[in-house]
Amino acid sequence: MTKSFDFAKLFKLVALAAVAIVVIGVLLLLILGGDTFLAYRDGNLGFVFYLKAFITVLLACGLITLYFGVRFRKKHGLKAGLITSLSACVSALTSFFICVIFRAPLCGYAFSVILLAICISLMCSVVHFDFLNSSSRKKSKDTEEQSASARGFRRLLLFLFVILVILFVAFIAALLLDATLLTFYCFPACVTVIFSSVFTFSACGKLFKN
């Protein structure tokens, strides 16, 4: 049997990358400011928007944790739910700062990139924990983890490839058809897709193991 790639070992590296993205993003925001659309500036959407976003995240995380708690109750379901929620939140945060780093204007499309990151992170977590849930109890925890991440990633590889190609085609089409604004979001979205999936698989592996 071929040895599976251990995503858990990547965790330190991707966590460091996430911190670096956030730090660079914050610095860029402070130094250069964000190219934020007027409607999304502080006085307009402001506090209520952030409050709503916070409550949405809180409620969604709560419900997802609860669902995982019930669904995977035999294998630390609540823990799996918390890790899933945490991964989705980190993915959302990094995707926002990836948009900042790529100097994409901060408007509704940036929210789409963030939502894309959340969805991909959630899909990866679900696939990972589903495989973990169905894996043999005879294996050691390490082997179980390693195998679940690797199997999940293999299955999602095709989908990741498809989504990257779609984004690339969209970039070329937007460039050729004069939809300049859209081109700003294609690369952040590509990076987000890759980062969210790798981060989620490694976080699920590492944190669950510990």
Added chain:
Amino acid sequence: MKRIAKPVSFVIAILILAFSFLSLFGISYYVGDNKQTVIKGFGDIDWGIDTTGGTRILLESATDDEMTADELKANTKVIRNRLANYGLNDYEVYFLDETDEIVLVVPRTIDSDYSSKGFAKLIASKGYVTVRPSDEYKEMIIDEANSGAFVTPAGETGKTVLLDSNTISNASYFDYSPEGEGKYYYVNISFNQQGADALYTLTNSMSGQYYNQVISVWLDDLMIANPTVSEEMIDGQLSVSGVAMTESKAKLYSSIIAAGVLPYDMTVASVEYVDPVAGFSVSDIFLIVGIAATLLITVLMILRYRVFGGIALVSVIGQVAVLVAIISGFCIPGRTFLMDISGACALALCVVLSVISVSLMAHTLKENLDKGMTVRSAAEEAIKSSRKNIFDINVVLIIVALMGMLMFGSAGLTTAIFGGLAVSSIYNFCFVLLFGAVVNFFMGYLFPELMLRSLIGFKALNKPSCYGGKNND
């Protein structure tokens, strides 16, 4: 393994493809120059501000005094609430502190009898409601819905105000269909206790001055109805209608009245059309991306999973077709859901979702075949194990989509708590995602499963190599 009749796969494929044809291309015919749409297709979908442009209205202070940020914020909030009451998600309302202006942008394609300019002007109007005696007016004009409208109260009507916005607590609209007649649309105004008492005094059948008399209801300068009081109003509700009252007018008036009066006077400085921020060619881009993605998915799936390539193609086309039908409203009359780029992104994600679902099944089947299992047992195992995966993915995405829709939609649960603050990009993404996840139960799992079970019944397709397994036929 549960056996399914051989023709089932073809029946499913033909039904899905036929539905997809209807949903994507629609059915319409022409009577003279008028297009009559029977079934709406992809081309009939209304696109939002970012792809078709909108109407931009600029409000400035009605006086020479500078307005503070708090005053601008208060007016912005009322306008947002009006849009939320109307159920519009795709809009922009913001104020410019530096120039003391409020900017309102609404889509060109708006579900109203008014044009987007007329709609924007009314939404940004003062919104002061008065109930006046009689129905004298200065001028009659033809409004944008091609019906007569009476403007500016005159004579006794202009001089006397019986009730005004200060006594109004809420407003809504409803329809009423007397037997054998068409529908009548009513604006229902609810008064607070003070207003209700005054209304009863005015319409009391014994002593009421206006019982059996004509009164008129005005929204700023526009008379919205002039009913004759035919019964006592004891519950503080005033329902008014008229021949020219259409559903969209009743909805618009009640939305404005319910949100209240603009606290600070502002006037319209300019009204103009604005170009879409994302350019005019977004639908072309999506067409190119859609075709490229479908081709890529089919080729990849056929190369990797052989027969499953066909199943994936049917599944993807079905997923897109059902979502387009939901967005366009298919055969339901009226405007479609207002799509924007975020919604289109979610549509692409939903396509990928159905690819994941089919490939989860296909990959497990391939792995099982490589282990040496027979096609039937490998397929049974693959169906069983992918069921959980697909179910979980869909449920989790539904949770996220519901939360997003509830919190960032205009008619959301939170509108009452936080006021109208819809963020169209989040709402549209979540709307499409929600339906995408629901449809994926069928297109990503049920139909591929039925097709797989049915195809295995064919002797020629009962070989591992047909599903990408090792060639040990």
